[in-house]
Amino acid sequence: MISVKGVSKSYGDVEVLTDCSLQVEKGEVVVICGPSGSGKSTFIKTLNGLEPINSGSIDIAGFTLQPRKKVPRKLHFNVGMVFQHFELFPHLTALQNVALPQVKVLRRTKGEAMERSAQLLARVGLQAHADKYPQSLSGGQQQRVAIARTLAMDPKIMLFDEPTSALDPEMVNEVLAVMTGLAKEGMTMLCVTHEMGFAKRAADRVVFMDHGRILEDLPVEDFFTNSTTQRARDFLSKILVL
Numbered sequence: 001m002i003s004v005k006g007v008s009k010s011y012g013d014v015e016v017l018t019d020c021s022l023q024v025e026k027g028e029v030v031v032i033c034g035p036s037g038s039g040k041s042t043f044i045k046t047l048n049g050l051e052p053i054n055s056g057s058i059d060i061a062g063f064t065l066q067p068r069k070k071v072p073r074k075l076h077f078n079v080g081m082v083f084q085h086f087e088l089f090p091h092l093t094a095l096q097n098v099a100l101p102q103v104k105v106l107r108r109t110k111g112e113a114m115e116r117s118a119q120l121l122a123r124v125g126l127q128a129h130a131d132k133y134p135q136s137l138s139g140g141q142q143q144r145v146a147i148a149r150t151l152a153m154d155p156k157i158m159l160f161d162e163p164t165s166a167l168d169p170e171m172v173n174e175v176l177a178v179m180t181g182l183a184k185e186g187m188t189m190l191c192v193t194h195e196m197g198f199a200k201r202a203a204d205r206v207v208f209m210d211h212g213r214i215l216e217d218l219p220v221e222d223f224f225t226n227s228t229t230q231r232a233r234d235f236l237s238k239i240l241v242l
Contacts, residue, residue, distance in 0.1 A: 001026045001157055001188045002047065007056035009042060009212075016042050018212045020056070024190065029183045031199040031220075032192045034209035035235060040192045043209065044159050047190065048079040061156045077105070080155035084162045086142040088134040088149075094121060094141075095130040098149045106153065113152075120148040124178045140171030144178055151182075158182065160191040194239055200224070208232045 002024035009017035017039050024030055032040050045051040047060055049071030058065040061078040065071060088097045098117035102108045108116070121130050124144040134142055143163060150158060160179065164172040176198045183189060183202035191198070199206055199220060206223040208216040208231075215229050227233045 001028075001061060002190070003059040004047070005057050007043075007046060007053050007058060009039075009046060009051060010054050016212050017046070017053075020212075020214050022207065022214065022217065024188065026188055027186045028205065029187075029189045029203045030191070030205045030207055031203040032190060032207045032209060033194060033196075033199070033235070037211075038209040039212040040209050041161050042212075044081075044161055044190060044192050047159055048081055049075060050081075077153055078156045079159065080150035080153055080157070081159045081161065082143070082146055082150050082163050084166045086134070086139075086146045088142055088145060090134050093131050093133055094126060094137065094145045094148075097134070097145055098152050101149060102152050116152055117148070120151050121145070123151070124148050125174070138171055139167045140174045143167065143171075143175045147175070147178055147182075157188045157190070160189065160193065162192050162194075164193065164195060196224075196236075196239065208235065210235075 002022065004020060004022040007017055007020045008015060020043060032044065034040050042051055046053050047058060049065055053065065053067055055067055061075070063072045063075045092100065095114065095117050098120055099113035102113035102116060103110055118130060121127050124147055126141060126144055129137060129141060137145065164175050167175065172195065176195060179191065179198065180202045203220050206218055206220055207214055210231050216223065216227060216232050227236065
């Protein structure tokens with residue numbers, strides 16, 4: 001589903017990704033972690049063309065991304081992304097937020113979009129909040145609306161860029177529960193997160209980055225018990241609560 005080969009990315013003279021390569025099979029769940037400034041968010045944004053690459057290539061969901069080449073428009077139909085901040089329209093209800101892109105992008109009828117949106121809000125546990133506006137929802141509820149909105153586009157792959165980092169601690173688990181459910185259903189997922197509990201419960205592999213490089217790419221159990229680099233072991237010792 002995803003093949004990243006030798007990808008590098010610079011902002012001017014500052015190289016933020018260096019020779020990154022990664023393979024992800026259909027149905028795999030991969031957690032990407034690392035210290036702040038390690039290039040995690042930039043890397044995941046290159047996968048759907050939000051950040052252009054300077055060298056290398058990316059094959060994802062049947063599309064190819066290369067330096068100085070236009071991003072295929074249909075890529076974003078197949079690769080959904082959930083961000084730190086929810087980016088919901090404040091003047092629309094939860095139901096309308098999920099329905100709007102289906103009407104505008106997928107050309108579904110309003111009735112079809114509303115029916116699908118109601119199903120997805122129920123899937124993320126928000127059927128009772130369908131008619132509420134974002135300001136009436138908690139942060140965790142808003143993020144679950146954002147996940148439902150992404151699912152409404154019927155993506156083959158979902159990317160998550162620190163989806164719980166803007167949430168109060170008590171709201172984190174409700175979002176992670178939805179993501180764990182998606183993983184169990186076989187969705188191909190890449191998630192930038194420091195939530196190691198989610199990695200243990202749902203991920204197949206953990207990718208560790210530092211200074212723009214992928215230092216480790218290991219099965220979950222091996223990452224936690226047998227990391228191959230001292231840098232990863234130091235990172236885990238600071239964030240892992242046993």
